Amino acid sequence: xxxxxxxxxxxxxxxxxxxxxxxxxxxxxxxxxxxxxxxxxxxxxxxxxxxxxxxxxxxxxxxxxxxxxxxxxxxxxxxxxxxxxxxxxxxxxxxxxxxxxxxxxxxxxxxxxxxxxxxxxxxxxxxxxxxxxxxxxxxxxxxxxxxx
Numbered sequence: 676x677x678x679x680x681x682x683x684x685x686x687x688x689x690x691x692x693x694x695x696x697x698x699x700x701x702x703x704x705x706x707x708x709x710x711x712x713x714x715x716x717x718x719x720x721x722x723x724x725x726x727x728x729x730x731x732x733x734x735x736x737x738x739x740x741x742x743x744x745x746x747x748x749x750x751x752x753x754x755x756x757x758x759x760x761x762x763x764x765x766x767x768x769x770x771x772x773x774x775x776x777x778x779x780x781x782x783x784x785x786x787x788x789x790x791x792x793x794x795x796x797x798x799x800x801x802x803x804x805x806x807x808x809x810x811x812x813x814x815x816x817x818x819x820x821x822x823x
Contacts, residue, residue: 679708679747687711691743701736703743709779711744714796716772728768733793733805736775737762741789741809744777748787753813758786762807768795773804787811 679687688703691713699721705712713736715721723729738760745755774794781788793805 677708679706683747683751687743687746690746691739695735696739699732699735701739704774706743706747708747709744709782711740711747711777713740713743713775713777714772717770726769728770728773728795728804730764730805733764733768733773734760734762734807736773737777737791737793737805737807738809740775740777741791741807742811744779744789745787745811745813748779748782749813752816754816754819755787756812756814756819758810758812760807760809762805764805766795766802766804768793768804770795770797770800772796774801777809785813787813 684706687706691703701713701715704714717728721728721732738757742755774796775791777789777791779787780790789809791807791809792803794801795804
């Protein structure tokens with residue numbers, strides 16, 4: 676896969692953190708062609724009623740990070756939309772951070788498929804808490820803008 680330019684990496688890192696993702700405080704850690712890694716430091720509002728990290732936080736992170744892994748492979752005139760995703764929660768997460776590693780496992784001209792792994796990061800231990808398969812579509816940016 677071709678190497679990403681520093682400018683493209685900077686754009687993707689800044690773009691990743693907009694809107695709802697900024698509200699959730701999820702941030703990019705590593706960006707490579709076909710790969711994106713993110714992290715969120717857990718605050719009390721990320722937890723559900725029993726003290727575990729909310730499944731919605733993990734699902735959001737898995738989906739969004741997969742989308743940006745796909746963004747690393749398309750030209751700047753394209754946008755990425757999620758068509759479908761399936762997530763398996765493997766164990767409750769309760770650490771002080773989550774880390775998501777997403778990689779593209781099928782790079783098509785229109786349809787891309789990513790795999791996201793969400794890790795529960797604790798003091799001395801990191802464990803796989805969730806795994807998702809995300810199906811994404813690459814569409815012309817101009818087409819999306821005309822639909823608004």
